[in-house]
Amino acid sequence: MIKVTNLTKKYGERFAIDNISFEVNDGEVVGFLGPNGAGKTTTMNIITGYISSTSGTAEIDGYDILENPTEAKKQIGYLPEFPPLYLEMTVNEYLGFIYDLKKCELKKKDHIDEICRVVKITDAQKRLIKNLSKGYRQRVGIAGALVGNPKVVIFDEPTNGLDPRQIIDIRNLIKKLGEDHTVILSTHILSEVKTICDRILIINEGKIVADTKTENLEAEIKGNRRLEIKVDGPESHVLSTLKKIPGVSFVTVENSYGNGVSSFLVESQNDADVRKPVFYAMAKAGWPIISMDYLSGNIEDIFISVVDEDDEKKAAEAETKEKPVKPDKK
């Protein structure tokens, strides 16, 4: 459905995105994940034809966005980071305007009513957009993207700035849209992609650093597993006991709570499960474990580890590539 090949965008000397290639299949819900400034918005802006690329191509349903923009744009509904709303219009007028702008051929009133029903803004159809709450405005933005029944919908940080209740609503809405649309959404909130997306593309500093099905992501985690435990016992003794447990590679005190309870971070090799040995060791010494949690396996950690790994790799590359320093011309 969407095919991006060797896409590069340079601003001056800086690469906003650097030689990105990926494909999105029909009906897939893909999450674009990355820290702020990673190049998510730039990529989306290029796919939707808002900005041009420095090199590379983006095709939507076989139509190149630069060479055949009219056809390509027809396939896309786009909700940018800031919903492009005309505040002095009512919801109906706004959607009607987009309908006319896109030269849609469906029955106008029925189509708009249908969209409003899907995004649940039927009760606000006659209200001025400027009088609507942020959550409603976001829905109106989504409704705008759906006008003309595009095959692909692209949402740039759709839940940004909403309250938790609204976030859940919008997520459910996107999930529902994913049933009959190809969806790309970008976010820096990790739990979001986990709940909505089939597939995750992690992008960092303009490059794709991971591309995987959501369910495989956690298995892909590399590096050590980290266990956080709270123990009621003498800190230094607990520490030395933990260090002696086979499989444990690193232990550190995270926090002391003052009432004899301390929390420790225990790292172990990836294949070793140290929870039982830790339990028995503590039980034997008579120090009750208050809580025990795996930190790894959590999507935030995966993200950080992928991004960090990428940064480390780059640093290493830079070091090996480093040329002899030229003398300063002064």
Added chain:
Amino acid sequence: MWAVYKREMRSYFTSLVGYVYYAIFFLVSAFLFMQNTVQAGDNANVSNYFTIILYLFIVTIPLITMKLVSEELKLKTDQLLITSAPSIIGVIIGKFLAAFTLFGSSFIVSSLIYYIPLTMYGTPNAAKYFASVLAVLLCGMAFISIGIFISSLTENQFIAALGTIVIIVILLLIGNVSQYINSEFIRTILSNISFSSRYSNFAGGILDYGSLFYFLSISALFLFLSTKAFERRRWM
């Protein structure tokens, strides 16, 4: 194109801009008309009125063009237009037509009304009168295109208005400056660029094709440039 046209027309009259424009235009133009014709006695001359009305555009044209594109840039609704509209030139032409409708309707209606007292108190030369109306319309059309272009350069409406005022003033006065210049060559260029001397070609009741072409090409050029400026992020 028509979607944008409709939206801009609505927006003129949901905000105060349309009403303020009509109020200023009719008030000032009626006053200027009476001053230069009915009350001017022996010096009465309609072409004086049409020359002076061009100077009213210094205020009224920026009022209706300043927000046309800059507001889209500011509210980021340009993103919607660029990613949804089949053609960008259509968007710009829609905006141009909306501004021209506001301007043209007020000017044509006022000119028709003002013709009535002229026939009551004298025998106006219809050819001269309506050639002048056409000239002013063409002139306004070119000013609107320039206003839209300047509006597409900045997110700030105030700067857009200021820039447009400066350019209109220059284009109107450049002919007057030319008389202080020694070189015949430069003088010819300046008076050919000048909107007021272009207008005076029509004032005699002649349809001057050169000037007609001049105004039309200025409008086309600046509408084209506006399109390029509006979607600059697509080719930069």
